[in-house]
Amino acid sequence: MTGPVIMMDNPTKTYQVKNGRILNKFDGHEAMIQAVDKILKTERFVYPIYDNQYGNDFFELFGKSFDYATVEVERMVKEAVLADDRVLTVTVDDIEILNRNILRVHGSCTTVYGDIKIESEVSVNDS
Template structure:
């Protein structure tokens, strides 16, 4: 019997983690997904971009596989007026992303009203792998919110 094991293709470039953060930082090794299909494995910045996107798309407290710190609270903004939502979306975005120990800072650059039921939030997420741009749409009507 042949003992060869098929190896999963990985990215050639793996970003370095500063030594002082390595012990307390979760591994970022994950699947590289393109067009909804797993293509290979990835780590570092690409994995962090995927993690930020996933946090913005996941409602907190809904899925039992995640702890109570994972995801966002954007659903709480349903039915709220624009002025209230504008203040809260900044806090909620920061809280959601900073729950990941690889995130060092979150900056919201702009919050604009797309229409009477949608806010567009643009900012950046500073991580141990560099800056990741953040763009998300948050619905204020009863049909729900979306993360882009």
Template sequence: MDNQGDVIEVTAPSLTYRVINGRIVGMIDGQDAARQAIDKILRTERFVWHIYDDQYGNDLAELLGKEMPYVKAEVQRMLMEALKADDRVNDVRVDKIEQTGSDELSVFATVTTQFGLLNIESEVTT
């Protein structure tokens, strides 16, 4: 609190390792760290890797074999749930879902982080 009794919000640093092709090549912070975290969440299937708690990763693999209308309805909810588990993510808006094949979708979204907006693209194969 400050002298007037107002609560002051403090943002913790997001300093982390920069990983490129599986190798640590330095450090990153801020928006770059958030982008890397989002990319990792989108690449990690939830409940598969025991090193992560049950809030980390995504459930997109559950869409495999499902009908495309169901997939289109669920993909937004799943992305929102997966990405909002990271406290740097404030909001997720799916901008476009495009069927790119008989069993494949491309999802384009805007993620609002505490460091600004990030545009993401993720492929879902059903």
């Protein structure tokens, strides 16, 4: 006779990278901060090691007007980060125009490991 099957989640182990160097492995909240940051810095559909749900579509905003970009960047941030099943909610608090080329997005997300601040810069044109 066998007992009930107990399923346990595997920890979210990843490499801790600081100043371009791998220091050790870690998991939990700190690993999740790194995961969200990496999602927001990785262009989707470019790197074959990632599936088509990983990364962001910010490149689609290049050459668009700031009016269009400020509306779309909120959707894109939410879509990119929520693709990770450890993320429960995403909130964009502010979209700031840094200069004629760059938007900065401020917000937060709630994950299974706790809340994480989001900050990302998005280029809209090169002129």
